[in-house]
Amino acid sequence: MPSLKDLKNRIESVKSTRKITKAMQMVAAAKLRRAQDAAEASRPYTERFNAVLGGLAASVGNSETAPRLLSGTGSDQVQLLIVMTSERGLCGGFNANISKLAKQRAEELIAAGKTVKILTVGKKGREAMKREYGDYFVGHVDLSDVKRIGYGNAAAIAADALKQFDAGDFDVATIFFAKFQSVISQIPTAQQIIPASFETEDDAETALYDYEPSEEAILADLLPRGVATQIFSALLENAASEQGARMSAMDNATRNAGEMIDKLTIEYNRSRQAVITNELIEIISGAEAL
Amino acid sequence: MQVELVSPERRLASYDDAKAVRIPGADGDMTAMADHAPTITSLRPGVLTIETASGEESYAVTGGFAEIGAGVSVLAERALPVSEVSQETFDGWVAEATEAQTNAPDDAIESAAKLVADMVALGGEIGLNAK
Numbered sequence: 001m002p003s004l005k006d007l008k009n010r011i012e013s014v015k016s017t018r019k020i021t022k023a024m025q026m027v028a029a030a031k032l033r034r035a036q037d038a039a040e041a042s043r044p045y046t047e048r049f050n051a052v053l054g055g056l057a058a059s060v061g062n063s064e065t066a067p068r069l070l071s072g073t074g075s076d077q078v079q080l081l082i083v084m085t086s087e088r089g090l091c092g093g094f095n096a097n098i099s100k101l102a103k104q105r106a107e108e109l110i111a112a113g114k115t116v117k118i119l120t121v122g123k124k125g126r127e128a129m130k131r132e133y134g135d136y137f138v139g140h141v142d143l144s145d146v147k148r149i150g151y152g153n154a155a156a157i158a159a160d161a162l163k164q165f166d167a168g169d170f171d172v173a174t175i176f177f178a179k180f181q182s183v184i185s186q187i188p189t190a191q192q193i194i195p196a197s198f199e200t201e202d203d204a205e206t207a208l209y210d211y212e213p214s215e216e217a218i219l220a221d222l223l224p225r226g227v228a229t230q231i232f233s234a235l236l237e238n239a240a241s242e243q244g245a246r247m248s249a250m251d252n253a254t255r256n257a258g259e260m261i262d263k264l265t266i267e268y269n270r271s272r273q274a275v276i277t278n279e280l281i282e283i284i285s286g287a288e289a290l
Numbered sequence: 291m292q293v294e295l296v297s298p299e300r301r302l303a304s305y306d307d308a309k310a311v312r313i314p315g316a317d318g319d320m321t322a323m324a325d326h327a328p329t330i331t332s333l334r335p336g337v338l339t340i341e342t343a344s345g346e347e348s349y350a351v352t353g354g355f356a357e358i359g360a361g362v363s364v365l366a367e368r369a370l371p372v373s374e375v376s377q378e379t380f381d382g383w384v385a386e387a388t389e390a391q392t393n394a395p396d397d398a399i400e401s402a403a404k405l406v407a408d409m410v411a412l413g414g415e416i417g418l419n420a421k
Contacts, residue, residue: 038299041299041300041301042298042299042300044294044296044301045296045297045298045299045301045365046298048294048296048357048363048365049365052330052355052357052365056330150299151297151298151299151367151368154298208328209328209329209330209357209359210327210328210329210330211329211330211331212315212316212317212320212329212330212331212332213316213317213331213332217316217332218330218331218332218355221332221355222332222355225354225367228298229298232298
């Protein structure tokens with residue numbers, strides 16, 4: 001039986017924990033709104049870009065001169081997994097879910113005899129993967145100093161990946177991130193970015209375009225940008241998902257802390273009462289003995 | 291005519307009543323007006339001007355592409371209203387292009403050099419000097 005003082009200390013400490021989680025939840029809510037706005041703002045670009053690139057790829061894609069970024073190297077032996085997670089923890093299962101998916105994929109690929117390389121973006125994913133897959137790491141991108149994710153961050157990651165691709169270091173690249181569905185649901189997603197894959201849209205908007213300078217030149221110019229664009233929108237999705245996950249995790253924590261405080265308060269009152277009763281019994285039995 | 295200028299980070303401009311757009315295309319400037327033949331062109335660094343009934347708006351763009359169809363969508367990698375391009379921002383762009391030129395492989399050195407030249411020319415157009 002803990003003493004009254006112990007109980008009181010426990011209650012105080014849980015109360016301050018609740019204050020912290022409550023504050024974190026509100027901060028996450030504010031950041032979530034900002035992240036969602038950023039994701040929203042990038043949508044017109046991404047949509048137009050993919051439409052144009054998809055159309056181009058469909059018309060040039062099957063020719064023999066198609067760029068390697070589109071047609072691939074003809075092999076899928078060396079696989080690069082780009083695992084994007086957050087820099088901070090305390091966001092529920094967010095990081096664990098992404099790394100779980102990546103681990104699963106890595107496991108499958110290794111079992112199939114492929115060579116796996118892992119590039120991590122964000123500290124938490126690196127920590128989660130390090131123990132089992134540390135030997136496969138080929139690089140890490142640190143975004144902990146980045147307050148607001150910009151296109152520049154994505155372009156830098158893309159440039160790095162493209163350089164490795166051009167050097168023949170890998171054949172297929174896949175990004176892992178969490179798609180933002182709602183505050184309570186973020187879906188871990190794997191998306192192949194090299195060679196480029198497009199969701200074929202059947203909206204048959206096949207206006208015959210003139211191309212300047214030429215179809216091939218534009219495609220060759222656009223494909224690397226496409227990689228950056230995909231990484232950029234994945235980073236934005238991830239940022240929104242992270243804040244969403246943190247918000248619901250902190251909401252739960254706040255509620256749990258509240259329940260714990262209630263329970264501890266009852267226990268505290270009971271023991272206080274027990275102490276008083278004990279004292280009364282002592283006094284009464286003392287008086288009776290006289 | 292509908293005109294849209296978007297960068298990956300935000301939509302910069304959207305007009306429903308534009309009369310003409312002057313686009314710094316990779317092969318030279320072009321002006322798109324209503325009923326222009328459907329065209330996709332890549333952009334070189336330059337100034338993009340949108341002409342509307344109420345006046346002209348100019349934006350500095352560093353690359354990307356434009357799709358001319360029923361309307362015009364310009365997808366610029368980076369774009370800023372000309373008045374917001376500071377010397378510092380411009381220096382950053384030039385430095386980046388110059389660095390890309392230094393690191394460019396032999397078969398791409400020409401296009402990298404052109405990029406630097408275009409970037410410097412862009413500065414000239416908006417009244418900024420490259421260092």
